[in-house]
Amino acid sequence: MDNVRLSKLAKQDIDSIWDYTEQNYGIRQADSYTHLIEQALNDIEENPERLGTKPxxxxxxxIRSYAISLSKDRSSPKxxxxxxxxxxxxxxxxxxxxxxxxxDSMDSERHFPDGIDK
Incomplete structure (x- = not known):
């Protein structure tokens, strides 16, 4: 992912997702979910305006968004x-x-700070 950078908040989001998934579903599931996030990032890098992205x-x-569910067929395990x-x-x-x-249940406007630390 040479052309993808993560904000500090995005890195914290990934860590929090992994922690929650590990606590509730186990290490294998946490690793699998993180792999899916990585696949989604690769898909965005390949085509940032790919089908399914939304302004x-x-x-x-x-700013655009992309549901990681759109990458699940390219990630293993499913x-x-x-x-x-x-x-x-x-x-x-x-x-x-x-x-x-x-x-996806979060109000993205509420969780979106004005100044993102790059």
């Missing part, structure tokens, strides 16, 4: 019902900056 103008001008959304923006020279990775 998020309420969050900011060039995750039955992934429910996280990657929120990202395109930066100069095709770089993708991941702002947050949030559960």
């Amino acid at each position: 998020r103008p309420k969050l900011g001008g060039f 995750i039955k019902s992934p429910r996280h959304i990657i929120i990202y923006t395109l930066e100069h020279e095709g770089e993708i900056f991941v702002l947050r990775i949030l559960h």
Whole structure:
């Protein structure tokens, strides 16, 4: 993932997702879910405006989101019902900056700070 950078909050999101999944479903499931997130990031890197990405103008001008469930067929082992959304923006020279990775039940506007620490 040479063209993908994660904000500090996105890194914390991944750690929190892993911790929650490990506590509730075990280490194998936590590792599998993290692998799915990595696959989704690879898919976004391959095509940042791929089918399934959505513009998020309420969050900011060039911000997009992508449901990791759209990558589950390219990840192994399969995750039955992934429910996280990657929120990202395109930066100069095709770089993708991941702002947050949030559960789909969360109000993304509420969990989206004005100043993301790059």
